[in-house]
Amino acid sequence: MSDAMKPTLAARRTTRRLTADVALLAVAAAFVLPLAWVLLSAVDADADLRVKVPDEFTFANFDAVLVPDVTFTPLLNSLILCGGATLLTVACAALAAYPLSRYRSRTGRAFLATVLFATCLPITAIMVPVYAMFVQVELIDTMHGTILFFAASQLPFAVWLMKNFMDGVPKELEEAAWTDGASPFQSLLRVVLPLMGPGIAVVTVYSFVMMWGNFFVPFMLLLSPEQMPASVSINDFFGNRGTVVYGQLAAFSIIYSTPVLLLYILIARRLGGGFALGGAVKG
Amino acid sequence: MTAAPPAAKAPSPGPTAPTGPTSPGPRRMLARALPASPGVVLLLLFLAGPIGYCVYLAFTDLQLTGQAESSFVGLENFTKAFGDEDFLNAVWLTLVFTVVSSLIGQNTLGLTLAALMRRASRPVRTLTGGIVVVAWVLPEVVAGFLLYAFFRREGTLNAVLDWLHLPSQNWMFTLPILAVSFANVWRGTAFSMLVYSAALNEIPKEVTEAAEVDGAGGWRRMWHITLPMIRRSIGTNLMLNTLQTLSVFGLIWVMTRGGPGNRSQTLPLYMYEQAFQNSMIGYATAVALLLLVVGSLFSLVYMRLLRTEA
Structure with missing residues (x-):
């Protein structure tokens, strides 16, 4: 049959x-x-x-946009903004994830629940109050203010990811270091972090990619044109230059998007083809 | 591409859960929690701070100009909002945008693609997956420009329609909210596709094969076997899609600026206009607070879904 x-x-x-x-x-x-x-x-x-x-x-479109005002300054601004904020996020996340992953306590669980809750909050919704607050404390239109906010907005997700990656490093490996009299900080730095290279790479790249593409935060918190990152300055192709040169807009879009596409490929490869962030949502 | 927390796939720490070298006293607990302090300070100052400030501002009449004169106005901002046609219009458009682009579009298309990919040949699967993911990874503003060019009267969509001898239209004028919804589908489907691909991969092959041999057709298998087995993924995915879609700003801003008139003005764009064109920070913050409350509710449901999953 x-x-x-x-x-x-x-x-x-x-x-x-x-x-x-x-x-x-x-x-x-x-x-x-x-x-x-x-x-x-x-x-x-x-x-x-x-x-x-x-x-x-x-290649005239590329020649036309590859000048300081149009491409290099905005990309450098993007790099300072997103690079600075990513460093801050990853450092804070690694430090915060360590006690969450290594010790269990009621406070820790409550903190983790708050972090998970915060990853879902629509950041768009709080941008008007953040703007008002930044005006009050004179952080408006400053790179460091924007970096601090960027880092804070990305931190809940980074902590959450980092904690899950850190859980994968067996505690036994640290015990040797502990018996040698290493402090928790030393064992985090010398034992745990070196063992979670791919995890740190994912958190770093993901945070950076998210910020690189973010339009609303710098759009609200920065005012002077010379500080604008590429995500905001790209709008100048429409606004300030009369007729839109679509070829140049397209060329700039490609230049601006290439870094994040490459970074994405980097982490997608690291994770063996399948995308871990999507894949981690299990059925 | 958007922030989307993956569900806890935390490798469970097992019976010998890490408790540190010795049992903790209060001082020791504090010392252990110390590394978390920079992150906690950052979160308190720049995330909890603004949220608290948001709650406070929503009950004042702060204006963009003349900072000193703000005063407490109680619920006035909220009563004003619900009596304002433009606000109700924004609520309606946000609903349309969310239902069309997230619930129907991204979710259904993502599931369909994931299901088709399991049957398709490898090169086709790789090619389609690659293209859909690129659309997702591109920066929001770039995606906005690409779809602006696609939907404009002189754009690609009408060129294709002409070529097929179908009537062309000025999409951004006749159906702006649908144009931006489709744009969001283009940009966001990859996430659902990845989530569902992972979920479908976890269904044992024997289950579907048994049903197939029993003669259950494709649709019946999908409805009676596959969907019930991935219902938790559907829940989480819907939740995350909805949260992401509620806060879309850049995409719509680049494509239509909320126009023509206010026919694609969703709540984030309405909030922005009230704050900066009309200088009403207090009122805009009240709208923001409503958005935040809706987001928080979805957030709580999402956390509940994760908990039942574990």
């Missing part, structure tokens, strides 16, 4: 695979159109809003 069924089942599976392939390719085609626009327009001397193969292939 099972022999008789096999061919039909196999045939059914082949049909099913083909149907699935066709359906997926249709979705892929719809998703790829906006991406194709940015790639093709960036090398088009005469780009407009439609996807089209350039009549004239050129």
